[in-house]
Amino acid sequence: MSLVCLGLGSSAAPEVYLGPCFDALERTFGAVRLSRIFESEPVGCPGAANFFNAVAAFESDWSALALNAWTKRQEAAQNPPGPRRRHAPKALDIDLLSVGDTCLALDELTLPRADITRYAFVLTPLAELLPNQPHPRCGTPYAKLLARADFRDQRLWPVPFTWCGVRRSP
Secondary structure, eight states, X not given: OEEXXXXXXXXXXXXXXXXXXXHHHHHHHSSOEEOOOEEEXXXXXXXXXXXXXXXXXXXXXXXXHHHHHHHHHHHHHHSOSSOOOTTOOOSOEEEEEEETXXXXXXXXXXXXXXXXXXXXXXXXXXXXXXXXXXXXXXXXXXXXXXXXXXXTTSOEEEOSSOOTTOOOOO
């Protein structure tokens, strides 16, 4: 069994998509821990709606490729068909951040995901949920990585309520 970390996000009716996404995670993988939900200004698409993000963590014996395929199926079921731009608004965005201490680089998947240290909306909830968990590549705990990060240009704040269906259990 490996600790799996997923980044969950939505910018199109997040109250509609994040709760059912969490429910699907629980139905598929059992006990899932969820960070608080954070709202952030969009990165890379000025003028777009704010994003709502969280991190989910759970134990699984699924391979990284099987987990990645599952996340893509969940996204496809919730997002309208058609081409996607990176950082474009999405009803549901699920990113496989890490699978245990797996390090790999394939065309379709890189682990751990570089976004872990690049974006406040990923590292902040990850450090909240798993402060002492070491980053798979560098070995530094997520809380220390967050303390060292300079995210002054990335505004982020916790959402002061919980949507129906979303249970937080860090």
